[in-house]
Amino acid sequence: DAMVIQNPRYQVTQFGKPVTLSCSQTLNHNVMYWYQQKSSQAPKLLFHYYDKDFNNEADTPDNFQSRRPNTSFCFLDIRSPGLGDAAMYLCATSRDRRGGQETQYFGPGTRLLVL
Amino acid sequence: GQNIDQPTEMTATEGAIVQINCTYQTSGFNGLFWYQQHAGEAPTFLSYNVLDGLEEKGRFSSFLSRSKGYSYLLLKELQMKDSASYLCAVRDSNYQLIWGAGTKLIIKP
Numbered sequence: 001d002a003m004v005i006q007n008p009r010y011q012v013t014q015f016g017k018p019v020t021l022s023c024s025q026t027l028n029h030n031v032m033y034w035y036q037q038k039s040s041q042a043p044k045l046l047f048h049y050y051d052k053d054f055n056n057e058a059d060t061p062d063n064f065q066s067r068r069p070n071t072s073f074c075f076l077d078i079r080s081p082g083l084g085d086a087a088m089y090l091c092a093t094s095r096d097r098r099g100g101q102e103t104q105y106f107g108p109g110t111r112l113l114v115l
Numbered sequence: 116g117q118n119i120d121q122p123t124e125m126t127a128t129e130g131a132i133v134q135i136n137c138t139y140q141t142s143g144f145n146g147l148f149w150y151q152q153h154a155g156e157a158p159t160f161l162s163y164n165v166l167d168g169l170e171e172k173g174r175f176s177s178f179l180s181r182s183k184g185y186s187y188l189l190l191k192e193l194q195m196k197d198s199a200s201y202l203c204a205v206r207d208s209n210y211q212l213i214w215g216a217g218t219k220l221i222i223k224p
Contacts, residue, residue, distance in 0.1 A: 042119070042202065042214035043158070090157055103148060104212065106157035 003027070004107035006091050012113045013081050021076040021110045023091030032074040033104065034066060035090040043090055049074060078112075086114045117141045119215035121203050126221045127193055135188045135201050135218045143208025149177050149188045150202045152217065158202055162188070190220075198222045 004025045013019040023032065031050050035043035047056045049068045063085070065077040078085055088111050092104040120138045127133040139147070146165040150158035164170055164179035164186060176189040188201055200217035207213055 040123075040200075040216065040219070042216045044214075045211070088155075103160040103163065106159070109155075109157050111155070 004091055004093055004105050006089075006107035006110050008110060009108060010111050010113070012115060013078075014115050015083065016080045019078050019081055019112070021078075021089050021091075021112070023074045023076070023107055024072050025091075025093045025105075025107075026072070027093055027095075027105060028071060029093035029095050029105070030071075031094045031096065032068060033090075033092040033094075034064075034074070034076050035092065036085075037088045037090055037109075046076070081112070081114045083114050086112055088112075117207060117213045119203055119205060119213055121201075121215045121218045123216070124219045124221065126223060127190075129193055129195060129222055129224050131193050132189065132191050133193060133220065135190070135203075135220065137186045137188070137203030137215060139184050139186070139203070139205045139213070139215075141205045141207045141213050144181060145206040145208065145210055147177075147179055147186050148204045148206070148212070149175075149186075150204065152200045152202060154199070161201075193222050195222050195224070 006023050033048040034046045037043040045057050046060045047066050063079050067075045088109045090109045091107040094104045095102050118140045148163050149161040151161050152158040162177040164177050169178045174191045179186045200219045202217040203215040204212045
C-alpha cells in the first residue's frame with residue numbers, strides 16, 4: 001500500500017544531543033512537510049519541500065534543519081534538542097500544494113522525548 | 116493574524132448526533148479541511164469544502180459558509196470509535212494550511 005512511513009515511532013534523546021527523524025513516502029508526491037504537534041495543540045508547520053525547493057517557516061528555530069535527498073525521503077535534524085522540543089513530529093505529503101481537493105497524507109508520527 | 120476557532124472539548128452519547136463548529140479568519144480562502152486524529156496517531160483526512168453548502172460522506176457531513184467564515188462537521192449515529200480529536204484547517208491565499216487546535220470528542224455509552 002502506498003503510504004507515508006516515519007521511523008522511529010518513539011525516540012528518546014538527551015538534552016543537547018543531536019537527533020534525526022526520518023520520513024519516507026511511496027506516494028510519489030511532490031510536497032513533503034514537517035509539523036511539530038504538542039498535546040492538545042494544532043500541528044505547527046516547521047518547513048516544507050516543494051520538490052527540492054525548501055521553504056522554512058519564519059518562526060521555525062534554527063535548531064531545526066531538514067534534508068530531502070530524493071523524492072521519497074525527508075529528514076528532520078534537531079541539532080541541540082531542548083526540553084521544549086519534546087513533541088510529536090508529523091511528516092506529511094501532498095501531490096501539489098496548490099491542488100484543489102488535494103489533501104495532505106500524514107505518517108504515524110515520531111514522538112520525541114528529551115531527557 | 117490568522118485564526119481558527121473550535122471548541123476544546125465536546126461530549127456526546129453513542130448513537131446520537133453531534134455538530135462540531137469551526138470559525139476562521141484567514142488571509143484568503145482556498146478550501147477548508149476536516150481531519151480526525153485519534154490519541155497518539157496522525158491526522159486522517161475526513162472532508163473538504165471549497166464552495167458554500169453541505170458535503171455528505173456516509174455518517175459524516177461538513178458544511179461551509181464562506182461569507183460567515185464558518186464551517187461545521189456533523190457526525191451521525193455516533194460510535195465509540197468516533198472518540199477522537201477533530202481538526203479544522205483552512206488553506207489560505209498562499210496555499211498554506213492554517214490549523215485549529217482541534218476539538219476532543221468524547222463518546223459515552
